[in-house]
Amino acid sequence: MSSMLFSPYKLGPMELSNRIAIAPMCQYSADEGLATDWHMIHLGQLALSGASLLIIEATAVTPEGRISPDDLGLWSDAHLDALKPIIAAIRRHSPIKVAVQLAHAGRKASSAAPWLGGANIKPDEERGWQTVAPSAVPHAEGETVPLALDADGLQRIKQGFVDAARRAAALGLDGIELHGAHGYLLHEFLSPLSNRREDQYGGSLENRMRYPLEVLEAVQAAVPETMAVGMRISATDWVEGGWNIEESVVFARELEKRGCHFIHVSSGGLSPQQKIPVGAGYQIAFAERIKRESSMPTIGVGLITEPQQAEHILQSGQADMVALARAMLYNPRWPWHAAAELGAQVAAPQQYWRSQPHQFKNLFGDTRLGQR
Template identity: 40%
Template sequence: MAGLLDSYTIKGLTLKNRIMMSPMCQYVANTDGTVSDWHFVHYGARAIGGVGLIMLEASAVEARGRISMHDIGIWSDDHIAGLRRIVDFGHQYGASMGIQIAHAGVKAETDEPNVAPSALTHFPRYTVPQELSVAEIGEIVEKFKAAAVRAVQAGFDTVELHGAHGYLLNEFLSPLTNKRTDEYGGTLENRLRFPLQVISAVKSVLPVEMPLLMRVSASEYSEESYSLDEMVSMVTAFKEAGVDMVDCSSGGALPVAPPAIYPGYQVQFAEAIKRGADIPTIAVGLLDNPALAEEVVRNGRADLVAIARGLLRDPHWAKVAALALKAELELPSSYARAY
């Protein structure tokens, strides 16, 4: 089996290794949604550090869909130039570049009323949202589609839909947050309708060779929510609609923590979805021990490993992993003397 530092190909995209930088909000965008110099340096440093796939943080498809007023936006053509600058620099140092496009739904904290499938929230810090009408749902589908067009124009190699952590796509999927009685609520088929419409719309504007990723919350740590088997069924539907790879996280719909948090605690989700839905997966969850990350890939439990806090602590985590695993990882000549 291939290891962490081996290349990986999905559709027309070949990654130089199987290390992905997990999307992590920085909350330093300008209030108009444009990226700041921080983003250029932050992502550029990880490209220099040898990451195979850098996934930019959640980027909002509309202004009211931001997690905060300082989130990156991709709802306007004015956002493209700044994103293109980051992408071009990443490509210069061999990194593949992705962007997570998102809508925060009930968990948005902007100067506009937030929206959701139903007018309820499980979090005291968030205001009760406005329930989306069917017409408004259709408008948001089109905004995801337009955001994907801009992602292509900015030069990204892949797009990831944020369907996890209690944000809008996840809110429609979850029986905890979706109490609708129309065609968008109730049965699993109905709760899938909006996410599947978004997938279809986004897929229609991506180049044929560009993979579409989707992040999911494989468990919401509640017996009143969907089961892992139901999530496998959802992912099977996502695959049929055009998703090529699934980024397997958990939680977010409720203010509850997992029963236990330890290195690799979420790998079980990536493994179950990979086997059950027959789709490539990305494992997440405290995987910054190189030996553990290698084990996950080498044993075929997931296809990529997403590193989050480890890459915040050290932009050269990939090189550290390569040294630990006695593997080769090219770095710019300016840094060669360090090794």
Template identity: 50%
Template structure:
């Protein structure tokens, strides 16, 4: 049996397999609007057989975008284009999810292929960034504005409004982005959060914003719909957020109604030494799953069918989040099923190209 192709039910959503298209920024939107690029990019992965497809980080406010070309969900007008995408994904046998995000101090940048530099707030297409503390991410960048209580309330209200729009857009699953050095992660980390009020200092204070965002999202997100949180399981930096912190937070998030932790790492410290190797983050998915008794997703240099299948078989994670491998091969799930000797349904338009079953060869 190919464990990678076993179904998984989370609340009222049943995934046909354990393969997830991980959120991957495309930097191809204008004023937050999805377009044909997003339809083809995400829709082709549905045709390719993935069980769950999660959009790139969708900004909950204009100032929450990483770049001016980020996908957004901060205007009601964004709903129509997103609904076209979710309808297509669901019509082709996958589940559509959306990652809600705010970039915090890592906002106001140009696209990576144009250098990725921060745009100062005084220049066209730039804006004032926000953070828990007025500490820039990288040397030479403009310092963010430390959020006051009014600003924090707006952040929560923006996540709530974005959740309503996600529901209207037809998404069946939400992932809150609490990783990679973006705003929620900035609050979690003692490196970027040096506040002295109830949102800074102790572990309980630093996780407060995330817990309040979860609470406000759940006020409008149906209880039967899954809610994921992506965490940077460690910052790979002494004095920073740790895997044990992630375990402790995951236990609390589970009690708050979160269904799965998407276990990534890094992104908040320039120059952090990350030991890249195949499956280098799987250990965190396993640790959080076993010590917090919550579902987890593994991500990071997972590139083969056998590697992904073994992770599920060994109980190291419940879902496999694939990013670059899905960019290289939108039909990875169809190929993986063939390699693992598992029969899956192909789109009827593609059936004439289906490989013979291994049993018949």
């Protein structure tokens, strides 16, 4: 049986050579939102991995939408210009498709980098700022109370998503993933734990879904039809009374009605009260249910570490693609090793062809030029 992991697939208009995506991973290494040489090294090595899709880390659409002061941004043309040489280098040396995750951190913004403890930075502290959210409910006790967004604030942030999406299109990117997961702004609208509004954006499930759906539609209208536009969600808050898988299924169907090209299914991140039973593939059941109850291409993610595990997820119909994050940082050639184990082929740069082990004669295709 041929490997499904290394079979082609499409996310809307985006044609992919295999079903391995590199999930977005924050690097906390930007300079006032501008990409740095770290991003050139980091994204460059991942672009040579053999995966078919690279999703650039959560990229803020407004300054206050950054998770940390050192998060990547795309809220001005200067940010576009900083990313240009990185994208150009990837295009020259890799066939990988590149998307960007556009995000607003909401009440979880103004936080320190993980290696500095990750704590909330108060507005009166160095490098801190006032956060915003659907409601004036802090993420955790003792953290900054966010300002509840009014109509002007909602429109300003929606326009931020639109402007960032247009810059992504100007960069020649292949896709956009809207960040509706992990307790950030769009997820905050979805969850009744963080959304206490009494207007058309709060209360009922229909109302709580309204703003994320409006952002999706605005971004879709702003970019060419040749760009894939999808959304990452947290399928559950892992907290009683919070956002759950049943609501996620309804939301997925609403995304599908609006022509969303894919859904990337994660979980958690909204509340420190979450209780997550972490284990191998612990989120895949959520992807499976959403895939079963909608027809939108579904990306599964979460402690997928072994090639046979990834293959089984696809062969059993639990997801259409798999995304790897930390496993890819640990082993940036994971797709090469997976292809070797599964008897498949993977794209590799000619400069590396000579690294092919003798027992895997066709791993990279025709490598005769690399044997000189």
